[in-house]
Amino acid sequence: MVGRLRTLATVAWRTAESLALAVSAYQSAVTLAGYLKRKTAAAPAEPPPGWRPRFALVVCARDEERVVGRVVGDLLGQEYPSELRDVFVAAHNCTDRTAEIARASGAEVIDVHSAVPGKALAIRAALERIGDGYDFIGIFDADARAEPGLLRAIAGRGPGTDCLQVETVPIGDPEWTAEGYGFGRKARNLFWWQPREALGLGTTISGCGWFIRPELLREELPKVTTLTEDLELTARLALRGVPVTYVSDARVAVGEARDLRTSVRQRLRWVRGHLLVVARYWPALALRAARGDLRALDLAAYLLVPTRMLTRLGASMVALHALTRRAGALPMAIALPVTAAEWLVPGIIAVRERLLTLNRRGVELALRHGVLSLLWFPIGIWALATARVQAWDPTRRTPAEVSDGQRAPGR
Template sequence: MIVLSLLLGLIAVVLLLPSASDLLSLAKIATGRRRPGSSPPAGERPRLLFLVPAHNEELFIESCVRSLVDMRYPATRYRVVVIADNCTDRTAALARMAGVECLERHDPAFPGKPQAIAWALEQLPRGEYDAVAVVDADVVVDPEFAEGLAAAGSLQDRAVQPYNDVRNPTDSAVTRMASVLAAARYRGSFLLKRSVGLNTPLSAGMCVGSRVLAVHGWRAFSIGEDWEWYAMLAAHGVPSDYARDAHLYAQEARSLRQGASQRRRWMAGKLTVLCRRGPDIARSTAIGLHQKLDALAELAAPGPAVHLGLVTLLGALALATPLPGGAILASGLVASLVRPVTYALVGLATDPEPLRALAAFAFLPIYTIWRMGAAAGALRMLGDSPWIRTERHQRERP
């Protein structure tokens, strides 16, 4: 029983880490240690290279490319290149018809998005650009996307993460919940990190400075390459900031079946990076204790639905068995939910249809059980598992 109590206590501590980091951030703000805001560099706008890795993406590649071509940004200051990776459909032809360059890669032995990006970067004059942004092929960007990246400040020596919104929020209860949780993350958690200078996790649309690439190269090849970049930059003390004015819209899986492989991949990628890069963050001399705590908390966080499932199961176990300190353990587990619930309320408050979004959370119990199953499946994917593309569907949000 003592061993079980210690195990539950360890899980409770891990689930409370993000809350501890946020409390430290709030304490810094309360004592006047807010990070000063950054301003766009004087002179010409930064030169940007947009890479669009794509594997059999004929359904969405045109809308993605056209949104990039139509950005309100000087055409001489950016370049769009599609990387058609082991494609057997019309992805490359459609990309060229939409008006951009397309590099075709045929290497069935080493498929995958990070491998395709590394291959393309070796062929392109990345030194001519201030930063490289990676845009997934099922994404559309806001017309002011490039301007939003430029407004985040100097780009060459850091990474920035745009607001990764949901492209199809009204398709189903799953997509409505995803939209609320995205708002919770970007309008709540990331703004707090930005205000005190903590690194922001990277995902779709991440933009990496040219000098960062020159020093570190492209060394992220796991199925969670965005998390790997985040962990690597944190360990080396390289800033990754939040570009709140740069918006892009990614398609969200609208059913549980459709999203299964994606959720397993996301969690397996995070856990793999935590195991591989976590010790580097803990040992780093380039960052302070708060940044270490926050980065490790981000990598260890299971996501809101799995978090809820763990608290429910383990809290019930702590109360139903004669564990030493069972009530205290259950209280700690429940307390860890305050943070995600608070951010979810922020997301609901900013939703254009808050009542419908709230109604979608009636599906949360089923969704939580499903996510717990997906998390269990993710454990079998730890390491360098092959990438499995999420099934696409045709309904789009303009």
């Protein structure tokens, strides 16, 4: 009996280690193949002749009087025909001058008051107001900055797309926490989303800078119930076979939390929502993936392992176990190459693309990001224990967050 239990334990352990290596190898392969393909990719497309979509641009704001005026200015200043774009600000449960400043800046304001928190309610109120006649609805956060060619780049993707997510980059902010997390956002774009764009895989809606067909949003948004409406909507679209197209040649700059307390509360909400999406949608996504949908497979893998930190930790532990040569350990010929790829592929790309500079400043920034990333583990544990808590705390802006140095990308 004891021998049988030991055999079962060994089989279970080797299965877990094999899965960890398989996910790590998959992510390394996607990163490398997508990066190499991007090097030979064609120039960004221009809009097809006669295709000029009309945009309703919705800014979701909650007590954002310090920053709402600048994003409205960015959207009204787009290098795109003014008659084909309208800007709306959904002022959700605001207690300051957000609505007044948005109107003065040229936006149409939609006052939203609700007892229940969540951006989805603000978007829903905007949908009810804007009416018909738009090809795309674009969703933005009030602290964002948009580059002037944003709408032109979206139009260049052609009339065959249903949902698009532009690349989000960090607003230039030298504050210790914000800059550390901003480095992580750049790394995620380089190692995760840009390769998937090149390979034709989907992305996830990322809260800000996404565009969707109005009829599609009207059908799906009422069914969204978590506070991570962007990820839940991504999962619902994937189950319909609708990919979220990544657009790396259009960028929106977003702010990062400037202190640990705000950052932890923000990420706690994200993780809680992520866990709820996994519980509700992962089985259906896995079933769709088993039927041959590669985009569903990629999203299902992301929902379970949403960061390379987890694949790196898993592969490294398997490699260390293999080096012990104990019974049940996987062969070093398998474990070591996968682990080496896990570390070397993003490392080499980071240096080649100048994300990581080989000097004191570059190393310090990478280490800072590593330290901040470790916070995901206690945050994840606490979120797991409180997964059903639905709390949304507004982020209070400081004068430093509206400085002239925080400009739109491309300006």
